Amino acid sequence: MGALHIVVCIKQVPDSAQIRVHPIYNTIMRQGVPTIINPYDLFALEAALQLRDQFGGAVTVLTMGPPMAEESLRKALAFGADRAVLLTDRAFAGSDTLATTFALASAVSKIGETWGTPDIVFCGKQTIDGDTAQVGPGIASRLELNQLTYVAKISKLDLEAGAIEVERRAEGGTQLLSTKLPALVTMLEGSNEMRRGSLACALAAAQAEITVWNAAAAGIEDLLNCGLKGSPTIVKKVFAPGAHTVRAQQIELQDRNADDIARDLLDQIFIRQPQVEADLMRMASGQ
Amino acid sequence: MSDAPRPAASRANTKKELPERFRNHRHVWVFVEYEHGRIHPVSLELIGEARKLADKLGVEVAGVLLGGSEPEMREAAAQASQFGADLNYIIADPILTDYRNQPYTKALTELVETYKPEILLLGATTLGRDLAGSVATTLRTGLTADCTELAIDDERSLAATRPTFGGSLLCTIHTLNFRPQMATVRPRVMAMPEADPSRVGRVVMHPLGMMEDDIVTKVMGFLADRESATAQLAYADIVVAGGLGLRSRENFQLVRDLAAVLGGEYGGSRPLVAKGWITADRQIGQTGKTIRPKLYIAAGISGAIQHRVGVEGADLIVAINIDPSAQIFDFAHLGVIGDAIEILPALTRAFQARLSVNRLAG
Ligand SMILES: Cc1cc2nc3c(=O)[nH]c(=O)nc-3n(C[C@H](O)[C@H](O)[C@H](O)COP(=O)(O)OP(=O)(O)OC[C@H]3O[C@@H](n4cnc5c(N)ncnc54)[C@H](O)[C@@H]3O)c2cc1C
Numbered sequence: 001m002g003a004l005h006i007v008v009c010i011k012q013v014p015d016s017a018q019i020r021v022h023p024i025y026n027t028i029m030r031q032g033v034p035t036i037i038n039p040y041d042l043f044a045l046e047a048a049l050q051l052r053d054q055f056g057g058a059v060t061v062l063t064m065g066p067p068m069a070e071e072s073l074r075k076a077l078a079f080g081a082d083r084a085v086l087l088t089d090r091a092f093a094g095s096d097t098l099a100t101t102f103a104l105a106s107a108v109s110k111i112g113e114t115w116g117t118p119d120i121v122f123c124g125k126q127t128i129d130g131d132t133a134q135v136g137p138g139i140a141s142r143l144e145l146n147q148l149t150y151v152a153k154i155s156k157l158d159l160e161a162g163a164i165e166v167e168r169r170a171e172g173g174t175q176l177l178s179t180k181l182p183a184l185v186t187m188l189e190g191s192n193e194m195r196r197g198s199l200a201c202a203l204a205a206a207q208a209e210i211t212v213w214n215a216a217a218a219g220i221e222d223l224l225n226c227g228l229k230g231s232p233t234i235v236k237k238v239f240a241p242g243a244h245t246v247r248a249q250q251i252e253l254q255d256r257n258a259d260d261i262a263r264d265l266l267d268q269i270f271i272r273q274p275q276v277e278a279d280l281m282r283m284a285s286g287q
Numbered sequence: 288m289s290d291a292p293r294p295a296a297s298r299a300n301t302k303k304e305l306p307e308r309f310r311n312h313r314h315v316w317v318f319v320e321y322e323h324g325r326i327h328p329v330s331l332e333l334i335g336e337a338r339k340l341a342d343k344l345g346v347e348v349a350g351v352l353l354g355g356s357e358p359e360m361r362e363a364a365a366q367a368s369q370f371g372a373d374l375n376y377i378i379a380d381p382i383l384t385d386y387r388n389q390p391y392t393k394a395l396t397e398l399v400e401t402y403k404p405e406i407l408l409l410g411a412t413t414l415g416r417d418l419a420g421s422v423a424t425t426l427r428t429g430l431t432a433d434c435t436e437l438a439i440d441d442e443r444s445l446a447a448t449r450p451t452f453g454g455s456l457l458c459t460i461h462t463l464n465f466r467p468q469m470a471t472v473r474p475r476v477m478a479m480p481e482a483d484p485s486r487v488g489r490v491v492m493h494p495l496g497m498m499e500d501d502i503v504t505k506v507m508g509f510l511a512d513r514e515s516a517t518a519q520l521a522y523a524d525i526v527v528a529g530g531l532g533l534r535s536r537e538n539f540q541l542v543r544d545l546a547a548v549l550g551g552e553y554g555g556s557r558p559l560v561a562k563g564w565i566t567a568d569r570q571i572g573q574t575g576k577t578i579r580p581k582l583y584i585a586a587g588i589s590g591a592i593q594h595r596v597g598v599e600g601a602d603l604i605v606a607i608n609i610d611p612s613a614q615i616f617d618f619a620h621l622g623v624i625g626d627a628i629e630i631l632p633a634l635t636r637a638f639q640a641r642l643s644v645n646r647l648a649g
Contacts, residue, residue, distance in 0.1 A: 014452075096429065097420075098423065098424065098427065098430075101424060129451075129452055130451075131433060131450075131574075132430075132432040133416045133420065134416075134419070134420040134423070134424075134432060135420075136420070137388075137417060137421045137424065138420055138421075138423075138424040140388075141392070141420070141421045141424035141425050142424060146389075146503050147388045147389075147417070147421065148504075149388075149413070149416070150413050150417070165507070168413075169413055170322075170386065170413055170509070171320075171322060171327065171412050171413055171414055172322075172323065172511060172512055173509050173510050173511040173512050174509070174510040174512075175386075175506060176509070176510070177387075177504055177505070177506060177507065178504070178505050178507055179503050179504040179505070180503050189567075190567070231429075232427070232429035232462050232465040233429035233430075233431060233460050233461065233462050234301050234460065234461055234462075234463060235458050235459070236301070236459050236460070236461050238451070238456055238457070238458045239456065239457055239458075239459075240455075240456060240457070241456075241457055241592060241595075241596075247616055247617060247622075248606060248615075248616040248617075248618075248619035248621055248622035249620065249622065250616075250623070250624060251621065251622065251623045253623075253625065257633075258625070258629040258630055258632075258633035259633045259636060259637065261623060261625065261630065261633065262630060262633035262634040262637040263637045265605070265621065265623055265630075265634060265637075266634065266637045266641060268621055269582065269603065269605065269621065272603050272620065272621070273581055273582055273602060275581060276524070276525065276581050276582050276603070279581075280550070280638075280642060283550050283642075284642035
């Protein structure tokens, strides 16, 4: 096996803490909302950089998005990635997760043809705007990569044997898995801490040439699998969560002290939830 | 670009024209997650939800059970039937003892292709999400993650509603022209149905048709979490939580004290995780745990939408907040406008006093 090659898929997302919804049209007001690299993707990028630092080789970052997504690629280069690919085409607009994984998987294949087949493809656990956690598994299925999701730790990488061992977050515990390369890994949050990019990397990133591919350049001939046409799901309705009509019943304060208020509150709780009272009384009497 | 909700008008193919090959797809399926000797409760919650959808469609509910031992699977199937499954498809093979993506994907995909459901629901657990993404991609069908509401529309399609953009909006998603229509739902989002011990269902056994040598990934071990606080919080009957209004890590102890007296669990809003006052598995809300306790007490929490969606299933929500206009009073049932740092210990004392009276009497 040649030098280690890792592809990291990242997404540029609006900083959701700053998203505002138009009060009448229920549309997202994107103007002025800063964009960031999806925070979960940083754990994937850092994991990839650590492996590259240890084993040599190269990290290619890939994003699909509008032309302005280039900004997130430059940030990734500033952290230390070796090259960046922007996949951008109007044909991808409106992609759901199935169409997204078609485009990204095509681009990963093209990256493989151009710079060597990747040993590992990394993704974040999920995005903060879509929250689906489907894109990683989708890419793995399409490229027949061995799928390792919610990885908390890469315990071992053996390039000679083409083998990888990881700790994976499962329900109620940690699964220790071993599999063969090539693999797709989605990293769990908190699994590492993003490095500060070096000054040299930052300067290089500003100058770096970013590879920009449209659908054809990524080897996609059939646009039927892309964008709206390639998306089995449709969004029929977008709406704001309904307001409750009944507000909370307030416990009267009447200048009473905290203990009196608390006793009043306790009585109200028991009146509304006799079951809670019964359970607590049973617990208290040691039954 | 991806995931972004768009109004229907801009979508190319918004009409339902189900291709011939999908017209014989029938019935609502639930993938019944079985691990370490038990069914994950989210699967039973989903059977309850599937029952409602199936009744609306006039079709059956089927569970899918994959595992290592046939007797165990049959027993689990019997339980699934008590909760509402009319029949259960079982694949029992030692290869399926521990969850691995490759054989589980093959097993579920093959069952779908053979028996053709119209709807397939999975729990949005680490297992369910890992599996659902692979199965939907293999089948080239639509999958809607983390739904908060499932319904059947006028055209007999599944209308799957989920929060989007960090919970600030909801969107309803349809998979009109592909089958099955797939969706995942997080634990505790749907209510647990009542079991009916007299209910029995049919069982259909199916072979796996794989050899261990075909499977690349090996499970080397499983380290169970020491304290399963996660599960306890999601399934606790009483939860007490604090927010930034408590002002300091020391004051958060007041929340733990009340939870302890009530025999409940404690949790908090998301900023407390960032501050290190609580661990991430204690976070309540859209990106944390969804809870459905009988009693939820929120102290010093403003009630942002991302928090609200995680607690709305509680039977009784009590809010303590110093600000009369705090959003939490919009959806709480009982409110106290006051300083949580005074009210919490007073409430702990009040419960202690009341419960010790009972101890003397009892
Ligand atoms: C994508 C995304 C996902 C998110 N997911 C979650 C999630 O899962 N869970 C979650 O909780 N949040 C989540 N959030 C954050 C959420 O938007 C809010 O910022 C957060 O819930 C606020 O936490 P808080 O109520 O503790 O703090 P604040 O909003 O600061 O509220 C503090 C409250 O305490 C009150 N207060 C102050 N002093 C006192 C006192 N002495 N006594 C009583 N009351 C007092 C104040 O009046 C105020 O209402 C998410 C945000 C985003 C963007």
